[in-house]
Amino acid sequence: MNTKVLLPFLITTLLVSDSLVPEIGHAEPPIQVAQSIWKPFSSAAGNFTVLMPGTPSQEQDTVNTQFGSLNLNGFSVERPNEAIYWVAYFDLPGELSNRIQTSGQINEFLTAVVQGLSEGVEGQLLNQQTITLNNYSGKEFRTQHGEGVVGRYRVYLVNQRVYLLGVVTSKENYLQKSIQGFFNSFRLAGGATGTVSPPPPNLNAQLQQAVCNQNWSQAMNVVNRMIGQTDSQEVRQQLFDYKQKLQGFANSNAVVPASELADCS
Structure with missing residues (x-):
């Protein structure tokens, strides 16, 4: 599979829009975030739930690729002078999904997503590791951006759907628990096993x-x-x-x- 064809739509529009990768301020260290700001957020269309530090704004876009149209959906909350937390997803066209079946192809695809996002936000990839979500493959990685800004990300491939989570911040040391809690709160709407109803x-x-x-x-x-x-x-x-x-x-x-x-x- 030629994963280079994946990079244009991973780098453009939703993933590198101004709303998802803003300029993070460098004011004094933030006051510890009160737990009450974390609210459950769910997307019926996205089939997921996650804790967000506020009410997220939504981004939608359609990108035409050689495999068909991609409907990109993103949700983000910006904490001024602190961080931006976001979740995004899109479905792969059938032709492309057919090329990503074996564990090797899945790993190649996820590696391309990691590389594409890192390059798209002009960050230096610091590390990455393989993770899973309900037995679905994923990657967790960290990037270093200019002016001390760090990006922490997770990506999962769930059947034909790609989920991405990110936190971009210049206050990483103060937000370790918040970042980890955000990532760990992500759930497929079907519950712990990821089971949902059969096709309609x-x-x-x-x-x-x-x-x-x-x-x-x-x-x-x-x-x-x-x-x-x-x-x-x-x-x-x-x-x-x-x-x-x-x-x-x-x-x-x-x-x-x-x-x-x-x-x-």
Whole structure:
């Protein structure tokens, strides 16, 4: 997989917008943040919850890539003269997601995200380590920016969805507990196991129609959307197995008798 094609949309728009990477002031050390400022924030569309030090502002943008359009969504809270905390997510197009299946490909993709974000915010990558969220792969990394500003980040790949969390601050030493608490509060909306409901009925209906029409490419696109909407490892594996069968039909160019397709006779 050529990960270089990923860097333009990781560097531009949402990740390096003025609202997400502001200039951090250098006033006196901040007063310890009262615990009461931390409020639970949830995004139904993003399928996550996290603690934020205030009410976040939202950023949205659409980026056209060779793989299709990406809808970027971000939420940020700026604490003046202290730090900015942000969460962002976007879904990978099916064609690109198909190229990121093995553990090696996932690691390559996440490494590209780390490098792309570091370069995009003109920071020096200091360190990185592999992490997980409900058995999904991720990276935690730290960058050094100009004028003593430090960036702390986490990125996760959850099926077709990419989640990014960041804290940009010049007061890192004073905010260790706040930064770690922010990162550790991030949860998928399905709970500790990341389990959510199966794909909605409309996708099942679309899949059934595509299969009955023997439009295998369309059927695989629907399956990709289903994979992106479930965090259940069991359901995800079933969908991957089914997709392999559809790929076999597509490769053979054979016409399957309707009687052999469930509910298509």
